[in-house]
Amino acid sequence: MKQTPLEQWILEKTRINERSREALEEYQIQQLVKTLHYAKDKSRYYKRKLEKFDIDAIKTISDFHAIPFTYPEDIKKMSTDFLCVSEKEIKRIVTLNTSGTSGEEKRIYFTEEDLNQTIDFFRHGMKCLTDSSDRVLVLLPGRADGSIGDLLKKALALSDIECIVHGVLKDPDEVEQIIIENRISCIVGIPMQILYFSRLKSEIFGKFIKKVLLSTDYVPDVLIRELERRFQCAVFNHYGMTEMGYGGGVECQALAGYHLREGDLYFEIIDPLTGEPVKDGQYGEVVFTTFRRQAMPLIRYRTGDRARFSPKQCSCKTFLRTMDKVTGRLTNKVVFSNSQEIQLRELDEIILKYGEVLDYTAAYSETDTLVICLTLLNGNSFAKLQEEIIKQIRSRWKVHVIISWKPDSRTLNITNSMRKRNIINLQKGGGKDG
Ligand SMILES: [Zn+2]
Known part of the structure; x- marks a missing residue:
């Protein structure tokens, strides 16, 4: 060594x-x-x-x-x-x-x-x-x-x-x-x-x-x-x-x-x-x-x-x-009304293990809903991915989950800046990171 x-x-x-x-x-x-x-x-x-x-x-x-x-x-x-x-x-x-x-x-x-x-x-x-x-x-x-x-x-x-x-x-x-x-x-x-x-x-x-x-x-x-x-x-x-x-x-x-x-x-x-x-x-x-x-x-x-x-x-x-x-x-997490916490890194381990996922964004809203949007090469595998990801999230946290997908645009809607990733807060008066 x-x-x-x-x-x-x-x-x-x-x-x-x-x-x-x-x-x-x-x-x-x-x-x-x-x-x-x-x-x-x-x-x-x-x-x-x-x-x-x-x-x-x-x-x-x-x-x-x-x-x-x-x-x-x-x-x-x-x-x-x-x-x-x-x-x-x-x-x-x-x-x-x-x-x-x-x-x-x-x-x-x-x-x-x-x-x-x-x-x-x-x-x-x-x-x-x-x-x-x-x-x-x-x-x-x-x-x-x-x-x-x-x-x-x-x-x-x-x-x-x-x-x-x-x-x-x-x-x-x-x-x-x-x-x-x-x-x-x-x-x-x-x-x-x-x-x-x-x-x-x-x-x-x-x-x-x-x-x-x-x-x-x-x-x-x-x-x-x-x-x-x-x-x-x-x-x-x-x-x-x-x-x-x-x-x-x-x-x-x-x-x-x-x-x-x-x-x-x-x-x-x-x-x-x-x-x-x-x-x-x-x-x-x-x-x-x-x-x-x-x-x-x-x-x-x-x-x-x-x-x-x-x-x-x-x-x-x-x-x-x-x-x-x-x-x-430290702030890169969501705390839901029932005090459950989800960290971005926990979502990463669940979502990024699927090779079809090129990128994703996560947001949360007042109604304890996690809104996830996957970037996929094509939608062929979406139904299966949606089912599996929702199942894994729901087995750990009592939250609503909405998953959608969009095609990879090649113009890189991907995390393409130097800005650090975070879970987007859609709540009124939502906090900011950084
Ligand atoms: Zn060393």
Whole structure:
């Protein structure tokens, strides 16, 4: 088992010179204190927020836990208050609109140096799965300078790995041609898009693609199983979000959870209700703090993602932490009037196991009704699918279920943006995600 290349990278970058959690933690405390001083000095938001805190009194991680959280809503309301540099030093601005509602945008700012840090992480993170014999196709946005695809291409170029950045999947025929002409061996993309493509173009996928890196949204288990069994692919998961500087962690060859970018970010898992850290092995909300970020450092940022630190050592024997695969957004569930809960990931395991399903959407309404729309190549199998899916849902939850289907339009009504999937709330005054 090859050890995660992130370990050597982090040892060199932090100059801690020993494989010990204590040494890394000491480094992280120093960086946290630096981030706090920098943010308090330079940004209006943190100047207000940290006014009463004596930063120099922070000597341990538990001292740091007294610092208040930063929420996504704070960035939505006042993103420029987070800025620590002048406008001319900003190299890239990413506008995130997770809910689709205007006025709900988050703006995330990066300097050139911030983007270089991400390139450095991508460079070493990609070594988990690729070498110079690989040819990589990236199905993520990449046109703009500083976009995720652009940074990935720059990172792979540093390792002499050939990389084509295509952008999100829109035309499967075109992507099929690119794979054939360039003998692509590794695809990086959005989980549902990769599943969609593999089901539509299974012959080409099986012939060429040996490795897959899934990113930008949580990954249903059923999807990984299918890619592994059907195509004998190695399926790697990456965890990150724009606020982290795109990258947060990536799986090693053990494929058993992400090793984290611990030289650039400090991760915590907290109880979302009490805000207290949970023990390793317990699920909670992922929270992170950035080190050395120039434009927009974030301190104890609440991601809304649900995950846990693995209590076991990874079989690659790294001393880095392992975070078990993120299981989705904490809010990505429906609570019906009889207090039953359905999580999107539970629906995924039921619905996506049917190979005829290319994509689906789920919504719920006031009358405790789950409204599911399947995207199918054709309707031949619909009656059977409808019966089986309803039976499985009804055997677990007392809800009404309506299932319809629509043909695959090829213009990709599929989850084709970077927006994270969720169960759509049709109730009056329904909540929003993100
Ligand atoms: Zn490992």
